[in-house]
Amino acid sequence: METNKTFIKQFTHDMKSPLATIRVVTDELKRQMTTNEDQKECMMLLGLSVEQLNTLVDKMLKKMNGYEEKTSYFDIHEVLDTVVKEFNCGFQARAVVFKKIYDHIPLICFGASFRLTQALRNIIKNSLEAMDHSGVITMSTMRDGDCVSISITDTGKGMSEETKKLIFTDGFTRGKKNGHGIGMTIVKDVVDELHGFLDLESAPGKGTTFTLKIPLVAGSETASLLNPIYN
Ligand SMILES: Nc1ncnc2c1ncn2[C@@H]1O[C@H](COP(=O)(O)OP(=O)(O)O)[C@@H](O)[C@H]1O
Ligand SMILES: [Mg+2]
Numbered sequence: 001m002e003t004n005k006t007f008i009k010q011f012t013h014d015m016k017s018p019l020a021t022i023r024v025v026t027d028e029l030k031r032q033m034t035t036n037e038d039q040k041e042c043m044m045l046l047g048l049s050v051e052q053l054n055t056l057v058d059k060m061l062k063k064m065n066g067y068e069e070k071t072s073y074f075d076i077h078e079v080l081d082t083v084v085k086e087f088n089c090g091f092q093a094r095a096v097v098f099k100k101i102y103d104h105i106p107l108i109c110f111g112a113s114f115r116l117t118q119a120l121r122n123i124i125k126n127s128l129e130a131m132d133h134s135g136v137i138t139m140s141t142m143r144d145g146d147c148v149s150i151s152i153t154d155t156g157k158g159m160s161e162e163t164k165k166l167i168f169t170d171g172f173t174r175g176k177k178n179g180h181g182i183g184m185t186i187v188k189d190v191v192d193e194l195h196g197f198l199d200l201e202s203a204p205g206k207g208t209t210f211t212l213k214i215p216l217v218a219g220s221e222t223a224s225l226l227n228p229i230y231n
Pocket of ligand 1: 122126127130154156157158159163167172173174175176178179180181182183184185208
């Protein structure tokens with residue numbers, strides 16, 4: 001086990017070098033390209049993916065060295081907006097409409113916001129795959145007592161009762177060529193880490209809704225806990 005850990009650490013560390021090269025080359029190509037819009041979009045996407053990969057590698061190395069993920073107060077709507085923006089600048093979601101139905105008050109939680117980002121990325125990635133990259137994804141938020149309720153609904157193919165039962169099992173994948181069955185375990189772990197609850201509604205041909213209920217910070221509606229975003 002210990003040997004495995006050392007191996008993973010060393011491999012992860014060495015991923016940094018090629019990543020740094022890709023980063024430099026991407027920046028240079030971006031600088032050289034000024035006219036073609038499609039190429040510019042490609043470069044932007046490449047840049048974003050490299051950043052994401054780099055952040056993940058850094059976080060993995062820190063975790064393996066015993067550091068815990070950074071915690072802070074964070075605004076649910078900001079996290080959702082960031083994730084939607086990421087998907088919106090890719091080709092994967094070109095034929096997808098993201099609808100936002102947000103509560104009108106700021107909804108502040110406490111924890112490792114990056115982990116929530118990871119969970120949302122995985123939910124949306126699955127939605128895109130279930131919709132064959134075309135349809136509507138609705139993200140809604142609502143204050144529900146001491147919690148915020150975040151729902152992500154897709155217009156995809158939905159899932160059977162059997163899939164619903166097994167979906168949070170490590171390694172469970174269904175109907176995909178290159179599935180690994182890890183995304184949903186990330187979602188479950190993140191919700192647990194944030195002391196929340198997870199709900200799933202889905203039926204074949206009827207789309208899917210994931211609802212994450214995360215505890216709010218007391219008095220969060222004043223938003224005074226955050227930087228001057230709402231003040
Ligand atoms: N939004 C969704 N619509 C339909 N099926 C889904 C959805 N989200 C997850 N699933 C099902 O749950 C399975 C497990 O998902 P996941 O853990 O992310 O692994 P993977 O995507 O690698 O298969 C998927 O293979 C798929 O069958
Ligand atoms: Mg997945």
